[in-house]
Amino acid sequence: MGAFLTWAPLLLDALSFVLVLALVALGLVVIFGLMGVINLAHGELFMLGAYTVVLAVGWGVPFWLAVVLAPIAVGAVGWLVEVLLIRRLAARPLDTILATWGLAIVLQQAAVLAFGPGSRSVARPTDATVTFAGISYPAYRLELMAIAALVLVATMALFARTRVGLRARAAIADPDMAAALGVNVRRVRAQSFVLGAALAGLAGALVAPIISVDPHMGFGFLVPAFLSILAGGGVSLGGVLGGAAIIGGADSLLGHWMSPVVSQIVVFLIAIVAIRLRAARAAGS
Amino acid sequence: MLEIRDLRAGYGQSMVLNGVNLDIAHGTVTALLGRNGMGKTTLCRVLIGLLPMTSGTITLDNDSISHMAPHRLARRGLAYVPQGRSIFARFTVQENLDLGLSARGGRIPPHIFEWFPMLAELRGRRAGTLSGGEQQMLALARALVAEPSLLILDEPSEGLQPSRVTAIGDVLLRIVADKRVTVFLVEQNLALVRRVAAITAFLVDGVIAGGAAGRDLSPQSPLIQRYLGL
Ligand SMILES: Nc1ncnc2c1ncn2[C@@H]1O[C@H](COP(=O)(O)OP(=O)(O)OP(=O)(O)O)[C@@H](O)[C@H]1O
Ligand SMILES: [Mg+2]
Numbered sequence: 382m383g384a385f386l387t388w389a390p391l392l393l394d395a396l397s398f399v400l401v402l403a404l405v406a407l408g409l410v411v412i413f414g415l416m417g418v419i420n421l422a423h424g425e426l427f428m429l430g431a432y433t434v435v436l437a438v439g440w441g442v443p444f445w446l447a448v449v450l451a452p453i454a455v456g457a458v459g460w461l462v463e464v465l466l467i468r469r470l471a472a473r474p475l476d477t478i479l480a481t482w483g484l485a486i487v488l489q490q491a492a493v494l495a496f497g498p499g500s501r502s503v504a505r506p507t508d509a510t511v512t513f514a515g516i517s518y519p520a521y522r523l524e525l526m527a528i529a530a531l532v533l534v535a536t537m538a539l540f541a542r543t544r545v546g547l548r549a550r551a552a553i554a555d556p557d558m559a560a561a562l563g564v565n566v567r568r569v570r571a572q573s574f575v576l577g578a579a580l581a582g583l584a585g586a587l588v589a590p591i592i593s594v595d596p597h598m599g600f601g602f603l604v605p606a607f608l609s610i611l612a613g614g615g616v617s618l619g620g621v622l623g624g625a626a627i628i629g630g631a632d633s634l635l636g637h638w639m640s641p642v643v644s645q646i647v648v649f650l651i652a653i654v655a656i657r658l659r660a661a662r663a664a665g666s
Numbered sequence: 667m668l669e670i671r672d673l674r675a676g677y678g679q680s681m682v683l684n685g686v687n688l689d690i691a692h693g694t695v696t697a698l699l700g701r702n703g704m705g706k707t708t709l710c711r712v713l714i715g716l717l718p719m720t721s722g723t724i725t726l727d728n729d730s731i732s733h734m735a736p737h738r739l740a741r742r743g744l745a746y747v748p749q750g751r752s753i754f755a756r757f758t759v760q761e762n763l764d765l766g767l768s769a770r771g772g773r774i775p776p777h778i779f780e781w782f783p784m785l786a787e788l789r790g791r792r793a794g795t796l797s798g799g800e801q802q803m804l805a806l807a808r809a810l811v812a813e814p815s816l817l818i819l820d821e822p823s824e825g826l827q828p829s830r831v832t833a834i835g836d837v838l839l840r841i842v843a844d845k846r847v848t849v850f851l852v853e854q855n856l857a858l859v860r861r862v863a864a865i866t867a868f869l870v871d872g873v874i875a876g877g878a879a880g881r882d883l884s885p886q887s888p889l890i891q892r893y894l895g896l
Contacts, residue, residue: 544764551754551765558752561714563740563769563812 389516391637397522399629400529401584406606406621407536408580414553415573417474418467421481423606424599425488426578430455430585431594432492435501444506451586452579459578463571485599492596500593525587532583536576537618549573605632608648612655627655667692667848668816673722675712681720682708684872690816695842695849697859700869706852707749709869710820713850714746715739726816740769745814749821751805755794759785762793762804766811774811781837782807799830806837816848817841823855831858838862856890
Protein backbone atom coordinates (compact mmCIF):
# COMPACT_ATOMS: atom_id res chain seq x y z
CA MET A 382 0.00 0.00 0.00
CA GLY A 383 2.80 2.37 0.89
CA ALA A 384 4.54 1.58 -2.37
CA PHE A 385 1.31 2.22 -4.25
CA LEU A 386 0.90 5.59 -2.58
CA THR A 387 4.36 6.70 -3.65
CA TRP A 388 4.26 5.13 -7.08
CA ALA A 389 0.81 6.08 -8.26
CA PRO A 390 1.46 9.83 -8.53
CA LEU A 391 4.77 9.19 -10.26
CA LEU A 392 3.09 6.92 -12.77
CA LEU A 393 0.38 9.49 -13.36
CA ASP A 394 3.06 12.16 -13.86
CA ALA A 395 4.77 9.87 -16.34
CA LEU A 396 1.50 9.21 -18.13
CA SER A 397 0.76 12.91 -18.50
CA PHE A 398 4.24 13.47 -19.92
CA VAL A 399 3.77 10.52 -22.29
CA LEU A 400 0.48 11.92 -23.60
CA VAL A 401 1.88 15.40 -24.18
CA LEU A 402 4.93 13.90 -25.85
CA ALA A 403 2.66 11.79 -28.05
CA LEU A 404 0.86 14.96 -29.17
CA VAL A 405 4.15 16.59 -30.14
CA ALA A 406 5.37 13.41 -31.85
CA LEU A 407 2.08 12.89 -33.65
CA GLY A 408 2.36 16.39 -35.12
CA LEU A 409 5.85 15.55 -36.34
CA VAL A 410 4.65 12.29 -37.83
CA VAL A 411 1.72 13.91 -39.63
CA ILE A 412 4.07 16.48 -41.16
CA PHE A 413 6.70 13.92 -42.04
CA GLY A 414 4.25 11.39 -43.43
CA LEU A 415 2.48 13.83 -45.70
CA MET A 416 5.25 16.19 -46.66
CA GLY A 417 8.43 14.24 -46.11
CA VAL A 418 9.53 17.21 -44.06
CA ILE A 419 11.59 16.72 -40.90
CA ASN A 420 10.42 19.77 -39.02
CA LEU A 421 13.19 20.88 -36.70
CA ALA A 422 11.11 23.93 -35.75
CA HIS A 423 8.45 21.71 -34.21
CA GLY A 424 9.72 22.34 -30.69
CA GLU A 425 9.40 26.07 -31.29
CA LEU A 426 5.80 25.67 -32.44
CA PHE A 427 5.24 23.89 -29.12
CA MET A 428 6.94 26.84 -27.37
CA LEU A 429 4.68 29.30 -29.23
CA GLY A 430 1.65 27.38 -27.99
CA ALA A 431 2.83 27.80 -24.40
CA TYR A 432 3.53 31.54 -24.88
CA THR A 433 0.11 32.02 -26.47
CA VAL A 434 -1.44 30.86 -23.21
CA VAL A 435 0.92 32.96 -21.09
CA LEU A 436 0.10 36.07 -23.12
CA ALA A 437 -3.61 35.46 -23.46
CA VAL A 438 -4.07 34.73 -19.76
CA GLY A 439 -2.01 37.85 -19.03
CA TRP A 440 -4.52 39.84 -21.08
CA GLY A 441 -7.36 38.41 -19.04
CA VAL A 442 -8.51 35.69 -21.41
CA PRO A 443 -9.89 32.70 -19.47
CA PHE A 444 -7.42 29.85 -19.33
CA TRP A 445 -9.48 27.29 -21.24
CA LEU A 446 -10.25 29.77 -23.99
CA ALA A 447 -6.51 30.43 -24.26
CA VAL A 448 -5.96 26.67 -24.63
CA VAL A 449 -8.39 26.70 -27.55
CA LEU A 450 -6.77 29.77 -29.10
CA ALA A 451 -3.22 28.39 -28.91
CA PRO A 452 -3.56 25.64 -31.55
CA ILE A 453 -5.44 28.08 -33.79
CA ALA A 454 -2.69 30.69 -33.47
CA VAL A 455 0.11 28.16 -33.91
CA GLY A 456 -1.77 26.51 -36.78
CA ALA A 457 -1.89 29.93 -38.46
CA VAL A 458 1.87 30.29 -37.94
CA GLY A 459 2.25 26.81 -39.44
CA TRP A 460 0.23 27.87 -42.45
CA LEU A 461 2.49 30.90 -43.00
CA VAL A 462 5.58 28.74 -42.64
CA GLU A 463 4.20 26.26 -45.16
CA VAL A 464 3.33 28.93 -47.72
CA LEU A 465 6.44 31.06 -47.30
CA LEU A 466 9.07 28.43 -46.68
CA ILE A 467 8.23 24.73 -46.99
CA ARG A 468 6.30 24.95 -50.26
CA ARG A 469 9.18 26.74 -51.94
CA LEU A 470 11.57 23.97 -50.95
CA ALA A 471 9.34 21.09 -52.01
CA ALA A 472 11.25 17.99 -53.07
CA ARG A 473 14.48 19.25 -51.51
CA PRO A 474 14.52 17.40 -48.19
CA LEU A 475 17.96 18.51 -47.07
CA ASP A 476 17.18 22.16 -47.71
CA THR A 477 13.95 21.78 -45.79
CA ILE A 478 15.76 20.39 -42.77
CA LEU A 479 18.18 23.31 -42.84
CA ALA A 480 15.36 25.78 -43.35
CA THR A 481 13.33 24.47 -40.42
CA TRP A 482 16.45 24.45 -38.28
CA GLY A 483 17.02 28.09 -39.19
CA LEU A 484 13.40 28.82 -38.47
CA ALA A 485 13.78 27.24 -35.03
CA ILE A 486 16.62 29.63 -34.23
CA VAL A 487 14.70 32.62 -35.55
CA LEU A 488 11.62 31.72 -33.49
CA GLN A 489 13.71 31.22 -30.36
CA GLN A 490 15.37 34.59 -30.81
CA ALA A 491 12.05 36.23 -31.58
CA ALA A 492 10.71 34.79 -28.33
CA VAL A 493 13.74 36.12 -26.43
CA LEU A 494 13.15 39.59 -27.92
CA ALA A 495 9.43 39.57 -27.36
CA PHE A 496 9.21 37.92 -23.95
CA GLY A 497 12.73 38.15 -22.53
CA PRO A 498 15.16 35.33 -21.92
CA GLY A 499 13.76 34.35 -18.53
CA SER A 500 11.05 31.89 -17.81
CA ARG A 501 7.40 32.79 -17.44
CA SER A 502 4.62 30.92 -15.82
CA VAL A 503 0.90 30.79 -15.92
CA ALA A 504 -1.38 29.85 -13.06
CA ARG A 505 -3.23 26.56 -13.23
CA PRO A 506 -6.93 27.00 -13.88
CA THR A 507 -7.58 25.08 -10.67
CA ASP A 508 -5.57 24.04 -7.64
CA ALA A 509 -8.10 21.38 -6.74
CA THR A 510 -6.95 17.86 -6.21
CA VAL A 511 -8.79 14.66 -6.82
CA THR A 512 -8.55 12.03 -4.11
CA PHE A 513 -8.91 8.43 -5.12
CA ALA A 514 -7.90 5.24 -3.31
CA GLY A 515 -5.91 7.18 -0.79
CA ILE A 516 -3.90 9.27 -3.23
CA SER A 517 -4.63 12.84 -4.08
CA TYR A 518 -3.59 14.19 -7.43
CA PRO A 519 -3.89 17.62 -9.04
CA ALA A 520 -7.14 17.88 -10.99
CA TYR A 521 -5.50 19.94 -13.74
CA ARG A 522 -3.11 17.15 -14.64
CA LEU A 523 -6.02 14.75 -14.96
CA GLU A 524 -7.82 17.21 -17.20
CA LEU A 525 -4.67 17.60 -19.28
CA MET A 526 -4.43 13.85 -19.72
CA ALA A 527 -8.06 13.54 -20.72
CA ILE A 528 -7.76 16.29 -23.33
CA ALA A 529 -4.49 14.96 -24.74
CA ALA A 530 -5.91 11.43 -24.98
CA LEU A 531 -9.06 12.72 -26.62
CA VAL A 532 -7.16 14.75 -29.20
CA LEU A 533 -4.85 11.81 -29.95
CA VAL A 534 -7.81 9.52 -30.54
CA ALA A 535 -9.62 12.16 -32.60
CA THR A 536 -6.57 12.74 -34.80
CA MET A 537 -6.16 9.05 -35.40
CA ALA A 538 -9.87 8.71 -36.18
CA LEU A 539 -9.57 11.62 -38.59
CA PHE A 540 -7.00 9.68 -40.58
CA ALA A 541 -8.49 6.23 -40.20
CA ARG A 542 -12.18 6.92 -40.57
CA THR A 543 -12.95 10.07 -42.55
CA ARG A 544 -12.84 10.87 -46.24
CA VAL A 545 -10.39 13.70 -45.65
CA GLY A 546 -8.13 11.25 -43.82
CA LEU A 547 -8.48 8.69 -46.59
CA ARG A 548 -7.36 11.25 -49.15
CA ALA A 549 -4.43 12.22 -46.96
CA ARG A 550 -3.38 8.59 -46.65
CA ALA A 551 -3.73 8.19 -50.42
CA ALA A 552 -1.54 11.27 -50.93
CA ILE A 553 1.11 9.62 -48.74
CA ALA A 554 0.89 6.23 -50.45
CA ASP A 555 0.85 7.40 -54.08
CA PRO A 556 0.68 11.16 -54.65
CA ASP A 557 0.42 10.89 -58.44
CA MET A 558 -2.46 8.44 -58.37
CA ALA A 559 -4.19 10.43 -55.64
CA ALA A 560 -3.90 13.57 -57.78
CA ALA A 561 -5.23 11.76 -60.84
CA LEU A 562 -8.25 10.75 -58.77
CA GLY A 563 -8.95 14.38 -57.91
CA VAL A 564 -7.09 14.86 -54.62
CA ASN A 565 -5.49 18.28 -54.38
CA VAL A 566 -2.25 16.89 -53.02
CA ARG A 567 -0.66 20.26 -52.43
CA ARG A 568 -3.57 21.44 -50.36
CA VAL A 569 -3.64 18.21 -48.38
CA ARG A 570 0.04 18.75 -47.60
CA ALA A 571 -0.49 22.33 -46.49
CA GLN A 572 -3.36 21.22 -44.27
CA SER A 573 -1.21 18.53 -42.73
CA PHE A 574 1.43 21.08 -41.82
CA VAL A 575 -1.22 23.25 -40.20
CA LEU A 576 -2.60 20.26 -38.31
CA GLY A 577 0.86 19.19 -37.16
CA ALA A 578 1.64 22.71 -35.98
CA ALA A 579 -1.70 22.97 -34.19
CA LEU A 580 -1.01 19.71 -32.33
CA ALA A 581 2.34 21.08 -31.17
CA GLY A 582 0.66 24.33 -30.16
CA LEU A 583 -1.98 22.49 -28.16
CA ALA A 584 0.67 20.42 -26.39
CA GLY A 585 2.56 23.59 -25.46
CA ALA A 586 -0.62 25.24 -24.23
CA LEU A 587 -1.56 22.29 -22.04
CA VAL A 588 1.81 22.09 -20.30
CA ALA A 589 2.19 25.85 -19.85
CA PRO A 590 0.80 25.77 -16.28
CA ILE A 591 2.97 22.86 -15.13
CA ILE A 592 6.39 23.66 -16.57
CA SER A 593 8.34 26.86 -16.88
CA VAL A 594 7.76 28.60 -20.17
CA ASP A 595 10.96 29.91 -21.74
CA PRO A 596 12.26 30.52 -25.27
CA HIS A 597 14.32 27.32 -25.28
CA MET A 598 11.72 24.93 -23.93
CA GLY A 599 11.02 23.45 -27.37
CA PHE A 600 14.26 21.58 -27.67
CA GLY A 601 13.56 19.63 -24.50
CA PHE A 602 10.50 18.17 -26.18
CA LEU A 603 11.79 17.86 -29.73
CA VAL A 604 14.50 15.35 -28.84
CA PRO A 605 12.28 12.90 -26.94
CA ALA A 606 9.61 13.36 -29.62
CA PHE A 607 12.05 12.25 -32.32
CA LEU A 608 13.24 9.39 -30.14
CA SER A 609 9.61 8.34 -29.62
CA ILE A 610 9.04 8.23 -33.34
CA LEU A 611 12.17 6.19 -33.93
CA ALA A 612 11.44 3.82 -31.07
CA GLY A 613 7.82 3.48 -32.16
CA GLY A 614 8.74 2.67 -35.73
CA GLY A 615 8.44 5.64 -38.02
CA VAL A 616 5.20 6.85 -39.34
CA SER A 617 2.41 4.68 -37.97
CA LEU A 618 0.09 6.61 -35.71
CA GLY A 619 -0.20 3.72 -33.27
CA GLY A 620 3.56 3.41 -33.11
CA VAL A 621 3.77 7.01 -31.94
CA LEU A 622 1.91 6.18 -28.74
CA GLY A 623 4.07 3.14 -28.07
CA GLY A 624 7.24 5.09 -28.71
CA ALA A 625 6.09 7.95 -26.53
CA ALA A 626 5.26 5.47 -23.78
CA ILE A 627 8.77 4.00 -23.88
CA ILE A 628 10.69 7.26 -24.15
CA GLY A 629 8.42 9.54 -22.15
CA GLY A 630 7.84 6.90 -19.49
CA ALA A 631 11.54 6.24 -19.04
CA ASP A 632 12.42 9.92 -19.12
CA SER A 633 9.84 10.85 -16.55
CA LEU A 634 10.34 7.94 -14.13
CA LEU A 635 14.14 7.74 -14.25
CA GLY A 636 14.37 11.42 -13.41
CA HIS A 637 13.10 10.60 -9.95
CA TRP A 638 16.16 8.75 -8.77
CA MET A 639 18.96 9.66 -11.12
CA SER A 640 20.68 12.89 -11.98
CA PRO A 641 19.20 14.45 -15.12
CA VAL A 642 22.33 13.74 -17.12
CA VAL A 643 22.45 10.06 -16.19
CA SER A 644 18.74 9.63 -16.83
CA GLN A 645 19.11 11.26 -20.26
CA ILE A 646 21.87 8.80 -21.11
CA VAL A 647 19.73 5.88 -19.97
CA VAL A 648 16.82 7.17 -22.05
CA PHE A 649 19.08 7.30 -25.09
CA LEU A 650 20.23 3.75 -24.42
CA ILE A 651 16.63 2.59 -24.11
CA ALA A 652 15.83 4.35 -27.37
CA ILE A 653 18.72 2.63 -29.12
CA VAL A 654 17.64 -0.77 -27.84
CA ALA A 655 14.03 -0.14 -28.91
CA ILE A 656 15.13 0.98 -32.37
CA ARG A 657 17.38 -2.04 -32.79
CA LEU A 658 14.69 -4.42 -31.60
CA ARG A 659 12.31 -2.96 -34.14
CA ALA A 660 14.92 -3.24 -36.88
CA ALA A 661 15.61 -6.86 -35.96
CA ARG A 662 11.91 -7.66 -35.98
CA ALA A 663 11.45 -5.93 -39.34
CA ALA A 664 14.38 -7.86 -40.78
CA GLY A 665 12.99 -11.12 -39.40
CA SER A 666 9.49 -10.74 -40.73
CA MET B 667 -14.23 15.91 -77.61
CA LEU B 668 -10.48 15.86 -77.00
CA GLU B 669 -8.06 17.41 -79.46
CA ILE B 670 -4.33 16.94 -79.16
CA ARG B 671 -2.27 19.24 -81.35
CA ASP B 672 1.45 19.08 -81.98
CA LEU B 673 2.12 17.72 -78.53
CA ARG B 674 5.74 17.38 -77.49
CA ALA B 675 6.91 15.98 -74.19
CA GLY B 676 9.70 13.96 -72.69
CA TYR B 677 11.97 13.50 -69.74
CA GLY B 678 14.71 16.07 -69.32
CA GLN B 679 16.66 16.31 -72.57
CA SER B 680 15.19 13.22 -74.18
CA MET B 681 11.99 13.86 -76.09
CA VAL B 682 9.54 11.01 -76.28
CA LEU B 683 6.56 12.63 -78.00
CA ASN B 684 7.55 14.64 -81.07
CA GLY B 685 4.36 16.30 -82.20
CA VAL B 686 1.36 14.11 -81.52
CA ASN B 687 -1.90 15.02 -83.28
CA LEU B 688 -4.97 13.07 -82.29
CA ASP B 689 -8.72 13.59 -82.03
CA ILE B 690 -10.86 11.56 -79.70
CA ALA B 691 -14.50 11.70 -80.71
CA HIS B 692 -17.31 11.91 -78.19
CA GLY B 693 -18.88 8.63 -77.12
CA THR B 694 -16.40 6.36 -78.88
CA VAL B 695 -13.58 4.08 -77.96
CA THR B 696 -10.40 5.37 -79.57
CA ALA B 697 -7.49 2.98 -79.30
CA LEU B 698 -3.79 3.64 -79.47
CA LEU B 699 -1.41 0.89 -80.47
CA GLY B 700 2.34 1.02 -80.41
CA ARG B 701 5.37 -1.01 -79.62
CA ASN B 702 7.04 -0.98 -76.19
CA GLY B 703 8.75 2.27 -75.37
CA MET B 704 7.05 4.31 -78.10
CA GLY B 705 5.60 6.74 -75.58
CA LYS B 706 2.05 5.53 -75.00
CA THR B 707 2.27 5.84 -71.22
CA THR B 708 4.02 9.16 -71.60
CA LEU B 709 1.08 10.43 -73.64
CA CYS B 710 -1.40 9.23 -71.01
CA ARG B 711 0.55 10.95 -68.23
CA VAL B 712 0.58 14.21 -70.18
CA LEU B 713 -3.16 13.97 -70.81
CA ILE B 714 -3.95 13.51 -67.13
CA GLY B 715 -1.57 16.32 -66.14
CA LEU B 716 1.06 14.24 -64.36
CA LEU B 717 3.78 15.11 -66.85
CA PRO B 718 4.18 18.66 -68.13
CA MET B 719 4.23 19.02 -71.89
CA THR B 720 7.02 20.87 -73.62
CA SER B 721 4.78 22.38 -76.28
CA GLY B 722 1.48 21.84 -78.02
CA THR B 723 -2.14 22.10 -76.95
CA ILE B 724 -4.82 19.85 -75.56
CA THR B 725 -8.43 20.94 -75.83
CA LEU B 726 -11.35 19.33 -74.05
CA ASP B 727 -14.78 20.33 -75.37
CA ASN B 728 -13.20 23.48 -76.81
CA ASP B 729 -11.50 24.51 -73.55
CA SER B 730 -7.74 24.43 -73.32
CA ILE B 731 -6.61 22.05 -70.62
CA SER B 732 -2.96 22.10 -71.63
CA HIS B 733 -1.44 23.01 -68.29
CA MET B 734 -4.13 22.01 -65.84
CA ALA B 735 -3.18 20.19 -62.63
CA PRO B 736 -4.25 16.54 -62.40
CA HIS B 737 -6.83 17.06 -59.65
CA ARG B 738 -8.49 19.77 -61.73
CA LEU B 739 -8.55 17.55 -64.78
CA ALA B 740 -10.14 14.84 -62.66
CA ARG B 741 -12.80 17.35 -61.65
CA ARG B 742 -13.25 18.23 -65.32
CA GLY B 743 -14.22 14.63 -65.99
CA LEU B 744 -10.98 12.86 -66.88
CA ALA B 745 -10.33 9.53 -65.22
CA TYR B 746 -7.22 7.42 -65.47
CA VAL B 747 -6.44 3.75 -65.08
CA PRO B 748 -2.66 3.63 -65.23
CA GLN B 749 -0.51 0.83 -66.56
CA GLY B 750 0.10 -1.50 -63.62
CA ARG B 751 -3.18 -0.33 -62.06
CA SER B 752 -1.81 1.65 -59.12
CA ILE B 753 -4.48 0.52 -56.74
CA PHE B 754 -3.82 1.37 -53.10
CA ALA B 755 -2.69 -2.06 -51.98
CA ARG B 756 -2.89 -1.45 -48.24
CA PHE B 757 -6.35 0.12 -48.40
CA THR B 758 -9.57 -1.86 -48.57
CA VAL B 759 -11.53 -2.27 -51.78
CA GLN B 760 -14.15 0.08 -50.35
CA GLU B 761 -11.52 2.73 -49.58
CA ASN B 762 -10.12 2.45 -53.09
CA LEU B 763 -13.59 3.00 -54.50
CA ASP B 764 -14.24 5.91 -52.11
CA LEU B 765 -11.09 7.57 -53.41
CA GLY B 766 -12.71 7.56 -56.82
CA LEU B 767 -15.15 10.07 -55.37
CA SER B 768 -12.41 12.60 -54.64
CA ALA B 769 -13.14 14.32 -57.92
CA ARG B 770 -16.83 14.98 -57.35
CA GLY B 771 -17.93 13.92 -53.86
CA GLY B 772 -21.27 12.19 -53.40
CA ARG B 773 -21.77 8.46 -53.18
CA ILE B 774 -20.68 5.45 -55.16
CA PRO B 775 -23.22 5.02 -57.96
CA PRO B 776 -25.13 1.74 -57.55
CA HIS B 777 -24.50 0.68 -61.13
CA ILE B 778 -20.80 0.21 -60.26
CA PHE B 779 -21.70 -2.97 -58.41
CA GLU B 780 -23.91 -4.05 -61.29
CA TRP B 781 -20.97 -3.72 -63.62
CA PHE B 782 -18.52 -5.27 -61.18
CA PRO B 783 -20.57 -7.70 -59.08
CA MET B 784 -17.50 -9.38 -57.61
CA LEU B 785 -16.36 -6.10 -56.02
CA ALA B 786 -19.50 -5.99 -53.86
CA GLU B 787 -18.34 -9.09 -52.02
CA LEU B 788 -14.73 -7.97 -51.78
CA ARG B 789 -15.43 -4.56 -50.25
CA GLY B 790 -13.79 -5.28 -46.92
CA ARG B 791 -10.69 -6.95 -48.36
CA ARG B 792 -7.31 -5.31 -48.62
CA ALA B 793 -6.86 -4.44 -52.28
CA GLY B 794 -3.35 -5.89 -52.31
CA THR B 795 -4.76 -9.35 -51.62
CA LEU B 796 -6.93 -9.36 -54.75
CA SER B 797 -5.90 -11.32 -57.83
CA GLY B 798 -4.45 -9.44 -60.76
CA GLY B 799 -7.73 -9.61 -62.64
CA GLU B 800 -9.70 -8.40 -59.63
CA GLN B 801 -7.24 -5.55 -59.12
CA GLN B 802 -7.69 -4.47 -62.72
CA MET B 803 -11.46 -4.48 -62.28
CA LEU B 804 -11.02 -2.45 -59.10
CA ALA B 805 -8.86 0.11 -60.91
CA LEU B 806 -11.48 0.36 -63.64
CA ALA B 807 -14.33 0.63 -61.14
CA ARG B 808 -12.46 3.27 -59.11
CA ALA B 809 -12.11 5.38 -62.26
CA LEU B 810 -15.79 4.93 -63.17
CA VAL B 811 -17.00 5.86 -59.67
CA ALA B 812 -16.15 9.43 -60.63
CA GLU B 813 -18.63 9.20 -63.53
CA PRO B 814 -16.03 10.58 -65.91
CA SER B 815 -16.68 11.88 -69.38
CA LEU B 816 -13.30 10.68 -70.67
CA LEU B 817 -11.70 7.49 -69.43
CA ILE B 818 -8.02 6.95 -70.15
CA LEU B 819 -6.89 3.32 -69.92
CA ASP B 820 -3.26 2.31 -70.19
CA GLU B 821 -2.94 -1.35 -71.17
CA PRO B 822 -5.73 -2.73 -69.01
CA SER B 823 -5.29 -6.23 -70.45
CA GLU B 824 -1.61 -6.47 -69.54
CA GLY B 825 -0.83 -9.72 -67.76
CA LEU B 826 -4.42 -11.00 -67.71
CA GLN B 827 -5.78 -14.31 -68.92
CA PRO B 828 -8.06 -14.22 -72.00
CA SER B 829 -11.32 -14.58 -70.04
CA ARG B 830 -10.42 -11.51 -67.97
CA VAL B 831 -9.59 -9.57 -71.10
CA THR B 832 -13.01 -10.50 -72.44
CA ALA B 833 -14.58 -9.25 -69.21
CA ILE B 834 -12.81 -5.92 -69.59
CA GLY B 835 -14.02 -5.69 -73.16
CA ASP B 836 -17.58 -6.38 -71.96
CA VAL B 837 -17.37 -3.59 -69.43
CA LEU B 838 -15.96 -1.14 -71.96
CA LEU B 839 -18.67 -1.86 -74.50
CA ARG B 840 -21.26 -1.53 -71.80
CA ILE B 841 -20.10 1.79 -70.34
CA VAL B 842 -19.82 3.32 -73.77
CA ALA B 843 -23.31 2.14 -74.64
CA ASP B 844 -24.92 3.02 -71.27
CA LYS B 845 -23.34 6.20 -70.16
CA ARG B 846 -21.81 7.79 -73.16
CA VAL B 847 -18.38 7.75 -71.62
CA THR B 848 -15.62 8.41 -74.11
CA VAL B 849 -12.71 5.99 -73.86
CA PHE B 850 -9.09 6.38 -74.83
CA LEU B 851 -7.63 2.90 -74.79
CA VAL B 852 -3.91 2.22 -74.97
CA GLU B 853 -3.42 -1.44 -75.75
CA GLN B 854 -1.16 -4.07 -77.19
CA ASN B 855 -3.92 -6.67 -77.27
CA LEU B 856 -5.13 -6.59 -80.84
CA ALA B 857 -8.17 -8.76 -80.21
CA LEU B 858 -9.45 -6.41 -77.51
CA VAL B 859 -8.87 -3.38 -79.70
CA ARG B 860 -10.68 -4.95 -82.66
CA ARG B 861 -13.60 -5.80 -80.46
CA VAL B 862 -14.18 -2.44 -78.78
CA ALA B 863 -12.45 0.37 -80.65
CA ALA B 864 -14.13 2.44 -83.34
CA ILE B 865 -10.88 4.07 -84.35
CA THR B 866 -7.32 2.97 -83.83
CA ALA B 867 -4.22 5.11 -84.07
CA PHE B 868 -0.61 4.00 -84.13
CA LEU B 869 2.14 5.68 -82.18
CA VAL B 870 5.53 5.30 -83.80
CA ASP B 871 8.62 7.18 -82.73
CA GLY B 872 6.62 9.77 -80.88
CA VAL B 873 4.15 10.68 -83.61
CA ILE B 874 0.83 9.28 -84.76
CA ALA B 875 1.79 7.31 -87.83
CA GLY B 876 -1.59 6.23 -89.06
CA GLY B 877 -5.10 5.30 -88.16
CA ALA B 878 -7.75 2.78 -89.06
CA ALA B 879 -11.30 1.91 -88.24
CA GLY B 880 -11.12 -0.66 -85.46
CA ARG B 881 -12.87 -3.48 -87.24
CA ASP B 882 -10.58 -3.24 -90.25
CA LEU B 883 -7.62 -4.30 -88.18
CA SER B 884 -6.79 -7.87 -88.97
CA PRO B 885 -3.48 -9.23 -87.79
CA GLN B 886 -2.54 -9.52 -91.47
CA SER B 887 -3.27 -5.92 -92.32
CA PRO B 888 -0.28 -3.96 -93.59
CA LEU B 889 -0.70 -1.33 -90.85
CA ILE B 890 -0.24 -3.92 -88.16
CA GLN B 891 2.70 -5.47 -89.97
CA ARG B 892 4.32 -2.11 -90.35
CA TYR B 893 3.71 -0.48 -87.00
CA LEU B 894 3.68 -3.36 -84.60
CA GLY B 895 6.05 -5.64 -86.47
CA LEU B 896 3.90 -8.66 -85.68
N1 LIG C 1 10.36 8.61 -65.79
C1 LIG C 1 11.07 8.48 -66.92
N2 LIG C 1 12.29 9.06 -67.05
C2 LIG C 1 13.02 8.95 -68.16
N3 LIG C 1 12.63 8.27 -69.25
C3 LIG C 1 11.43 7.67 -69.21
C4 LIG C 1 10.59 7.73 -68.03
N4 LIG C 1 9.46 7.04 -68.29
C5 LIG C 1 9.59 6.55 -69.55
N5 LIG C 1 10.77 6.93 -70.10
C6 LIG C 1 11.21 6.60 -71.46
O1 LIG C 1 10.31 7.16 -72.37
C7 LIG C 1 10.09 6.27 -73.45
C8 LIG C 1 8.61 6.00 -73.61
O2 LIG C 1 8.16 5.32 -72.46
P1 LIG C 1 6.63 4.96 -72.25
O3 LIG C 1 6.52 4.34 -70.91
O4 LIG C 1 5.81 6.13 -72.55
O5 LIG C 1 6.42 3.85 -73.38
P2 LIG C 1 5.18 2.91 -73.65
O6 LIG C 1 4.82 3.10 -75.07
O7 LIG C 1 4.13 3.13 -72.65
O8 LIG C 1 5.81 1.46 -73.46
P3 LIG C 1 5.15 0.11 -72.91
O9 LIG C 1 4.39 -0.47 -74.05
O10 LIG C 1 6.32 -0.75 -72.57
O11 LIG C 1 4.31 0.45 -71.75
C9 LIG C 1 10.92 5.04 -73.17
O12 LIG C 1 12.11 5.13 -73.90
C10 LIG C 1 11.21 5.12 -71.70
O13 LIG C 1 12.46 4.55 -71.39
MG1 LIG D 1 3.31 2.03 -71.22
